[in-house]
Amino acid sequence: MVRRGIVTSRSVHLTTCQNGPSRRGVPSESESWLMLAAVLRNTGDTDLDVTDTIEVNDPGPDDVIVKITHTGVCHSDVSAMNGTIPQPVPAVLGHEGAGVIEAVGDNVTEVSVGDHVIVVWSPPCGACQFCVGHKSPNLCTTVQFGSMMIPHFREGGSDVNAMAGAGTFAERTLLPKQAVVKIDDDIPLDIASLIGCGVMTGAGAALNTAKVAPGSSVIVYGAGGVGVAAIQGARIAGAAEIVAVDLNDAKLDDAKRFGATHAVTPDDVEGISAEITGGDGFDYALECIGNPITMRAAFDAVRRGGTACIVGVGRPEEMVQFSAFELFFMEKTLVGSYYGGTDVRSDFHKLLRLYKYGKLDLEGMITRRITIDEINPALEAVRRGEVIRQVIEF
Ligand code: PAD
Ligand code: ZN
Numbered sequence: 001m002v003r004r005g006i007v008t009s010r011s012v013h014l015t016t017c018q019n020g021p022s023r024r025g026v027p028s029e030s031e032s033w034l035m036l037a038a039v040l041r042n043t044g045d046t047d048l049d050v051t052d053t054i055e056v057n058d059p060g061p062d063d064v065i066v067k068i069t070h071t072g073v074c075h076s077d078v079s080a081m082n083g084t085i086p087q088p089v090p091a092v093l094g095h096e097g098a099g100v101i102e103a104v105g106d107n108v109t110e111v112s113v114g115d116h117v118i119v120v121w122s123p124p125c126g127a128c129q130f131c132v133g134h135k136s137p138n139l140c141t142t143v144q145f146g147s148m149m150i151p152h153f154r155e156g157g158s159d160v161n162a163m164a165g166a167g168t169f170a171e172r173t174l175l176p177k178q179a180v181v182k183i184d185d186d187i188p189l190d191i192a193s194l195i196g197c198g199v200m201t202g203a204g205a206a207l208n209t210a211k212v213a214p215g216s217s218v219i220v221y222g223a224g225g226v227g228v229a230a231i232q233g234a235r236i237a238g239a240a241e242i243v244a245v246d247l248n249d250a251k252l253d254d255a256k257r258f259g260a261t262h263a264v265t266p267d268d269v270e271g272i273s274a275e276i277t278g279g280d281g282f283d284y285a286l287e288c289i290g291n292p293i294t295m296r297a298a299f300d301a302v303r304r305g306g307t308a309c310i311v312g313v314g315r316p317e318e319m320v321q322f323s324a325f326e327l328f329f330m331e332k333t334l335v336g337s338y339y340g341g342t343d344v345r346s347d348f349h350k351l352l353r354l355y356k357y358g359k360l361d362l363e364g365m366i367t368r369r370i371t372i373d374e375i376n377p378a379l380e381a382v383r384r385g386e387v388i389r390q391v392i393e394f
Pocket of ligand 2: 075096198
């Protein structure tokens with residue numbers, strides 16, 4: 001259900017949103033739309049406030065406004081609520097989204113009104129040492145941190161932040177132009193939204209960060225949206241064995257649909273490792289939960305010389321311990337993976353081509369489609385580990 005109201009203000013002229021986009025530019029005096037958004041009022045709240053009192057701010061010369069059509073619910077949204085991921089409040093949460101460009105600032109030539117786009121929660125500036133020198137554009141913070149400093153929304157006279165500079169749990173959001181990747185109009189936007197976080201993160205962790213090799217053995221901890229994408233990434237890379245580990249039995253069945261050759265609860269990891277690797281350990285482990293215990297378990301699950309890749313996000317104060325001897329003796333690679341080590345400009349399109357030819361199952365990852373009014377039960381389902389992805393449709 002969508003409720004909208006009109007107010008008179010200095011805000012962007014969004015007359016396009018009823019009948020489809022028709023104009024470019026940062027407009028002048030006019031009416032703006034109040035819109036539905038899900039707001040975190042206080043860190044520690046277990047519910048978001050679904051309200052129609054939020055407005056999007058005017059785009060600057062290098063900004064765009066995206067009409068969000070679809071946004072996935074990721075565990076990181078839950079983590080922003082409970083303080084695992086630091087997030088100034090009040091904030092519109094959501095960071096996995098896709099939609100249509102509704103307005104562009106004067107300097108924006110890369111996209112136009114009406115373009116279909118995926119939202120990028122960590123956009124590369126394209127010019128800094130991380131983007132150019134280190135060839136790690138996922139680690140560029142220039143645009144993201146700059147964007148996070150600017151309130152994207154307002155409510156009455158007060159500022160409202162956007163999670164990770166994205167804020168996709170709203171009918172529209174304000175983004176720097178680098179934070180959108182244009183896609184073809186025939187790609188379903190619900191599918192596209194998943195690429196914006198969970199799918200890129202999980203598949204990218206397997207393909208870009210761990211660089212899973214053909215014929216190798218892989219164990220993936222956690223079969224939520226990120227873990228299922230990691231399983232698919234490992235399958236695409238040509239892994240021989242892919243073991244999914246999850247507490248939830250239903251998730252073990254799910255994991256097999258996406259390419260896991262084996263699926264076990266944590267208690268059975270040792271047994272399956274003995275069966276597949278003779279007890280040496282797996283070539284790769286991908287931790288897609290965010291728990292220090294499973295991070296340590298992932299490190300333990302790989303063989304001497306193997307790679308443990310940590311994708312899950314734990315609290316800043318939580319620690320994982322390593323023996324000062326084992327690091328040398330086991331010669332394992334321990335690597336974090338931020339946004340799947342992606343260069344979004346090329347990787348989003350690669351993943352969409354894999355989807356197009358049936359090699360990446362994105363449709364099957366959508367457990368349910370919901371409205372923004374159903375966000376709180378949806379977040380609870382994520383906490384209980386019951387779902388792969390839930391997609392909000394506006
Ligand atoms: P999710 O909640 O959909 O999936 C987590 C899965 O782990 C669920 O199926 C749970 O049942 C399972 N699980 C929980 N605890 C255990 C346990 N102790 N043993 C075995 N299984 C368990 O989460 P998600 O897939 O949306 O996200 C996973 C993590 O990835 C989370 O920490 C999120 O914040 C992180 C993430 N990282 C990045 C990044 O850039 N590295 C990006 C996006 C998300
Ligand atoms: Zn996410």
